[in-house]
Amino acid sequence: MADPKGFLTTGREVAQTRPVDERVKDWNEVYVPGSLLPIISKQAGRCMDCGIPFCHQGCPLGNLIPEWNDYAYREDWTAASERLHATNNFPEFTGRLCPAPCESACVLGINQPAVTIKNVEVSIIDQAWDRGDVTPQPPERLSGKTVAVIGSGPAGLAAAQQLTRAGHTVAVYERADRIGGLLRYGIPEFKMEKSHINRRIEQMRAEGTKFRTEVEVGKDVDAAKLRRRYDAVVIAAGATVSRDLPVPGRELNGVHFAMEYLPLANKVQEGDLTVSPITAEGKHVVVIGGGDTGADCVGTAHRQGALSVTQLEIMPRPGEDRNANQPWPTFPMLYKVTSAHEEGGDRIYSVSTTHFEGDEEGNVQSLHLIEVEFKDGKLEQKPGTERTIPAQLVTLAMGFTGTDQANGLVQQFGLDLDARGNIARDDDYATNVDGVFVAGDAGRGQSLIVWAIAEGRSAARGVDRFLTGASALPSPIRPTDRSMMV
Secondary structure, X not given: OOOOXXXXXXXXXXXXXXXXXXXXXXXXXXXXXXXXXXXXXXXXXXXXXXXXXXHHHHOOOOOOHHXXXXXXXXXXXXXXXXXXXXXXXXXXXXXXXXXXXHXXXXXXXXXXXXXXXXXXXXXXXXXXXXXXXXXXXXXXXXXXXXXXXXXXXXXXXXXXXXXXXXXXXXEEEEOOOOOOOHHHHOOOOOOOOOHHHHHHXXXXXXXXXXXXXXXXXXXXXXXXXXXXXXXXXXXXXXXXXXXXXXXXXXOOEOEEEHHHHHHHHHHHHHOOOOOOOOOOOOXXXXXXXXXXXXXXXXXXXXXXXXXXXXXXXXXXXOOOXXXXXXXXXXXXXXXXXXXXXHOOOEEEEOEEEEEEEEOOOOEEEEXXXXXXXEEOOEEEEOOOOOEEEEOOEEEEOOOEEEOOOOOOHHHHHOOOEOOOOOXXXXXXOEOOOOOEEEOOHHXXXXXXXXXXXXXXXXXXXXXXXXXXXXXXOOOOXXXXXXXXXX
16 A cells, blocks of 8 residues: 555645646647646555455556556656556556546545546656656567558557557558547647657557558458458447537538547647638637537637637536436546636536528528426427527537448448447457457447547457467457446
């Protein structure tokens, strides 16, 4: 146990953010550089090294949290990094982007603020990079087997790295111009600077993983031909079909999916564009959808100089404390104020958009909404609550409905789908097509980054066993496992 009295003598202290008026003028990460290191050892010392560490169950990766907390408390950063990487290929991603279900499951959280597990994690990995502890791990020998990985998001990258280290020759196919999937173009720079992706890609290149960008399997390459070229294929193409809003006025200029809006802002930061073709500058912005993607749109609009930003959510405003039907250690639905929300804007709950109105040139100018409420388990509109708000830019951030079938990948492989439209798989992540596996959102549906990495690692074991007859690779989760939600 790190500090036997740590949870009694030390209060919870989280990473310090830069002042709002400073950070909205740039795209750097919102946290004060170096602010965690002076406090993180004591924060790690709050961990109680529980006899049954429920934080393990809260994290689908099965992170060895009490162990690396102990090392962080003792400032043994090399040992902490080794324990962290034992279960997680990319802790710098999860330490910045994961909503931390491990903290919701922390035993200390029963009656005190939970251990700042996420902050400890990111401190360990940042120290590891600074100290040179993160190095390529090429295989000792090659198996002679080849694997294609379709998609370079967290699931695809995790599967590729595991299979490369197992000795297989792996090529990752990505339809975008850069590697990273949603990490690259769906996550704003202020949440995770892309340098973190770039150095992981360089590590993977040094280990032997090959990358093929601007190749969309199903369009640029026939999926069936790809299968014949490789001994196995892993589909990690994500759930990229955005949920639409079929209301009058949807066709107006200025109404966009979040995944049309956010990538362009990231391309400006990559230096590809001087100004985004879709910008919030000088406009009243409305974001439809109250989740993390919606918050990313809010923060992006602030930095582009929006006149106002309003975020709409059809569900009621969550409470600030756990509901009785969401007991510890489940992940509770709580009212969350992200860094983007700290920067301003309005949030309106329990409302539904009825239609958009535009000007004579076909540009959206306003949005009409109405309040809704639950009655007998159904959402119903409340008469007399209609109102109009200005909107010259609208982003739809209402989630995703499944993997892309328009590009031909599913049909060309001849893949079966499950009842939800995801690619069906068995206990080894294998599809109905021999030698073709699926990992991440393409098989699970829209989920969290920790589930994507866990699926990539687990699918890699299935592929390794298919190719060699046995596997020593870890498999943290089964395809049927679900988060501890009510």
